Amino acid sequence: MFTPTYVVQQIINGVNLGSMYALIAIGLTIVYGLLRLINFAHGDLMMLGAYLGLLLLSATFTPLLLTLLIPMLVIGFVGVLVERVAYRPLRGAPEVTMLITSLAVSSIIENTMVMSVTAQPRAFTLPPGVNQLHTVAGVSFSTLDVVTVALSVTLMTALTLYIRMSRTGIAMRAAAENLRAARLMGIDINRVVMVAFFLGSALAAVAGWLWAAKYSTVEPFMGFLPGLKAFVAAVIGGIGVIPGAMLGGYLLGFAEIFFVGFLPPAFSGYRDAFVFALLLIILLIRPNGILGTATDERA
């Protein structure tokens, strides 16, 4: 029953979903690496990106590329703003306080959206052509799928180069390794954290746009589950390690699609349960993830 075309189709779907998880997971993992903060508001920035994209799309004169670039920039700055207002006053406080604050920020963003645009889901419609289906040798994919994968890979390559080569990128890696030592070496931690939030949030906005385009709908709580799953992806790859977030994102995308695609249909309802069961298994057998170094995460 699993013909080669069917398998290829599942792989394409997996790459697609994985790309979006990877984009979200990067922001989570950078921030976790620097501040040991599980940023629960990250998924909501993704949601804001999707809404802003929708707003720009409905103004028909905006070129398609700009409906993606403007949310990237704006949400990047929103991320910086959130860090400045909510997280920076807590620098050096117990990790739990930041965690609670990020839950509060998440709730504030979501409910502000509920108040301003209501909780009703809205259709996210793309200009004609973008969702066009192509069929090559029995395998079908849309132009959007190609854009998703190409864009994600481009952005992730650019990010990797930036983190590897630029002074800020090197500073970021140093700060992630040891915040205090980095500060002693004269690294401006606030700047590094700011850049981290900008980059992470911008990528989340892209993921939000792509997610909304894929499922053709936006609603204020759409970021919760992808954000949570992206954290699972980051843990799979090794939390705090940027290539790990990408790897984890793709692995989780594949795992999820294969779970639905290759098991009897009765299981497909348990898709999300599978993801979190996977998290528990990973934490049991390899808590540092695939690319994570064996730091003493064990208590």
Added chain:
Amino acid sequence: MKGSTRNLLVGVAYVVLLGGLLWLAQSTLNNYYLRILAVIGINIILTVSLNLTNGFTGDFSLGIAAFMAIGAYTAALLSLPVAMKTASFPGLPEWLQGIAAPFLPATIAGGLLAAGVAALVGVPVLRLRGHYLAVATLGLMVIVRIVANNWQDVTRGARGINGLPPVSNIWWTFGWAVITIYVVWMIVNSPYGRAMIGVREDWLAAQARGVRLLRTRMLAFTISAFFAGVAGALWAHLITAITPSSFSFVITFNIVVMLVVGGMGSITGSVLGAVLLTLLPEGLRQVETALASGGAPVYGLSQIIIALLAALVMIFRRQGLFGGKELRLPGMVERE
């Protein structure tokens, strides 16, 4: 007289006083206020027991909604009348079909199952440092909801279970609240509780002093889950109808806010936080409706205010109202 004996007597006196007040409430208040009062009792149970993990042990659990759901569904399936089970649950296992358990054993069973699930989650997660527990327990919430949605034979899926016997009332919820406070207070003031606080303050030092980390954290987490399960059972039999979406993240978040407003690591703080933050949204809901002025009510406002409160407490008064200290009730003495 020994301090502990004296405290016990004073404690009993307070419980009698509480009983008197509840009796007064029962005979004067209408159903709307009695219901709010019952919910206050449930929230006290949830906040005080969450304090054991999140406050005293320093592990951040976000599993309230999941454990409540487990407790609620378990108790509901046990307490439903047999006739209703045969009519609505044809697929239910034979042995469960024939049972219509009284409320108390059903509630305890709900708590025990929640504690069992907590133990399953705890084994992989509590061995680790870092706040993986927060994400894992949120994941558990998603899992529980999906199981409740898909396990048609037992949970009736999205239709949920309705027509539960409306046996829950202020006597049950405050009775359990008193038990919760007593148990948590006894644990915190025992060597186990000291070990928990040790784990929170400095796990390495605690370990060096012979504290078994996993066991200590596990104890706090499972006991906390037990009471959350109990609270879920009480809640289910108060509102008499449950669906998978009844147990959303909002519940968990609000209990966390009650905890941090009262002050993590303070039992009296938890009680006060639970009371204040149950009443606040009730008041705000009326504001939301009043603001409607013809249009739809401004949903979301009360939730924003609660979240804002949490963020402000974290930024400006991290220790909460009570700052980890206990309000000593008049008549009680410090334990020697």
